[in-house]
Amino acid sequence: MLEIRNLSKQFDGNYVLKNINMEIQAGQVYGLIGANGSGKSTLMNVLNGHEKIAKSGGYEGQIFMDGEEVYIKDHMESTRHGISMVHQELALFPGMTVTENIKINKEHTKGKGILLPELALLDKEKNEADASWLLGRIGTEISPRADVEFLTLNQKQFVEIARELDNAKIHLLILDEPTSSLNITETQKLLACVRDIAAAGIAVIFISHRLEEIMDVCDKVFILRDGQLISAYEKAAFSVDRFAEDMVGTEVVKASREKKQENRPVLLEYQNIQGSGQNFAIYEGEIIGITGLAGQGQEQFSEGLFGLKPARFDAYYRGQRLTPGNNAQMAQNDIYFLSEDRATTSLFLDSPIWKNIIFGTERKHPEFYQLKHCQPLSFLNTKAVTQYVNAVIQKLNIVCSGPDQKVRNLSGGNQQKVCIGRALTFHPKLLFVGEPTRGIDVYSKELILDSLVSINKENNTTVVVSSGELEELIRICDRVVVMYQGQVFKIFDKNMDLEDITFSLYGREQNED
């Protein structure tokens, strides 16, 4: 029914999808799995005609619909070809009824309307009948007159599916993590519904991080890794182990750092995480990795501390209580945060490199200012700044035309190096880094990891890396912490096994053999 041939997609020269080939048959359920950032969403966005795709230059390769080549340039086009998608974040109008949400833009009307078709009266009965038939078809008993605002999350999910099914031509329904916020019974209901939809001759692409569900409901599974279709399994060949292996890859682990295991004093302790009474300590001088699937709370330690997210814990730094969001206190204690969202929280994109590197570092570098005793009104010591910034550029191998180049014009990897350069300038005691290697080419990745290791080695800086790149974490970290549902699920120290960690990402314990 649907065939994808050699589909590739690049963002500014970075290929996030490479030569994808897929074939989708009517009435089948397809699982699509892969680690964070493996290209699942991009692939689905291409099929769904998301505006991101067109605005970043479209895609390469061919898509065939029933043997005919089509180019999905926008969402209208994809709807015309019968492709519908239910997004992870639900898109419903909270103030409207179930019927209104389902039938929006497809309403039945009474007559033609006065003067303009837009002024026609709605045929309420017919719309409601339609809505309840659709809801019945997917096995739910939600009243079509109920207000969407007061439905449970699960019910909302069904309303959204019903809305997408209300398209006479629908051939393919894409469900993006439909079960991520549902409990077991709700999930069962949804899975049954998915089977029914497939039985009606509609193809379903089912994206989930929960491998059991995939095993349960899918007829075929595609596995993506680094933008490539690594493997495809038929139902008979399903195995969680195989899935996990294909998702993370089995590359040989590269140069690793020597693990430090001796007892160290506690530097920072989080107490009563998420109100559950759980505590978690970071030791002085270690490199610790924090990982987890999207939305499992791995960012809460850094972003909560710096006031970007509500902090649901008590934090003690060397026994002294920290006030989350009081960033002046963090700076005083030499705690530095390099967020994963570089553009919005860690860079001045329209400013030159030198300003990005030295901004806010006056406490550690009074030599940057001419008047040491009246800094607020002091001019810069241009010579000292230029000298310092040039040294940083050289040390981190930042590819640029000089300290005056605007950061916006640097590549992602070089922007990240500028961020690291600023972190270095701060001489932090405790450094939080979020996704340091996201969206960065292989060579720069190694350089950035190296610089993290060397910050730790040279200044005995404690480094907390939150990242989804397990292989990298294993290489540089003394300990790796796996987060699950907002809690510390497991801490790996001596035996960091990629497979074990991958299993625990999904909240599963691997039996020790």
Added chain:
Amino acid sequence: MKIKNVNPPQLIMTVFLLVLVAAAVAVDISLVGVINDALIKWAMNGVIVLSLIPMINVGAGRNFGMSIGLSAGLWGMIFALNYRMTSWTGFFVSILVGVLVAVVFGWLYAKILNNLKLNEEIVGTFAGYSFIPIMNLFYTFVPVTNLQMLYPIGGQGLRPRVNLENYFALILDNLWQIRIGQIVIPAGLLLFFFGMAALLWAFSKTRTGMIFSAIAENERFVQISGFDVNRYRTIGIIMSTALAAIGVVVYSQSYGFLHLYDGPFMMSFPAISAIVIGGAVHNKATVKNVLVGTFLYQTTYLLSIPVANAVLIPEMAELFRTIVTSGIILYAFIFERKESRNEKNKKQ
């Protein structure tokens, strides 16, 4: 100058100015008089336009609530006039008291704006507008004893316009005038204007100036770096308010009158228009923007009156001024919205 650095309003205004000059020559208007007036208009409005810089650069938007600062300057002049201070004493005491009042007003203004971040411009507009009637009430009841300032009948309440002739009218305009043929260069006035501009330029190069521009560019980052963003915003807003107070004193001595009541009502729009013409954007303004923009805006306006009177119907000049002023502000909003949307798309 590369054509890339010229924004459309600047280009339109420059072309328009040239057309006006050509028209003026064609209808035999003396250009000498125009040049003399242009220099005075430039500097007399310039300080008010300069007052926009700190607020823009600290990310608090263009100061549409400028009438707050202007009112503070008016307070200063009322004080000086009431004690019959003339000449330089009157001028500098006006500035001093005006700045002191502006610090208080600015602090309150900053409190409001810091609570309503991202909406500074619309909030500022209404804060400024609602401030004027409050001030009007004040002008009516202020216990002034200098009869020259009071309504001749009843002896209660300040006059809408107080003549500064016996106090410090034209004191800067007439300082160190240089005459070259028929052209008179008001060196004193220009030096005062340039001096203020130089101070602001120097400030932008200091550490605090750097933090200001950093906040305008990425407030969240500055906040994460441990700076008290609101404190710097308060400083910036107070600076803008105080500069507006100084600006109105300079303006008044040129104008020759102390214009109370609705005087400050329509002063923010022309100033903002001028700085936009000069190339300032919502979060970045330089002294150069002010110098270029004020000159283009004021000179165009100056020329348009006699030309319009000679060529077109007399009322055209004021109509034209309103259209240009508001049109340019509208342009600035549309352009920035478009730009920020483009940026968002690029990021995704």
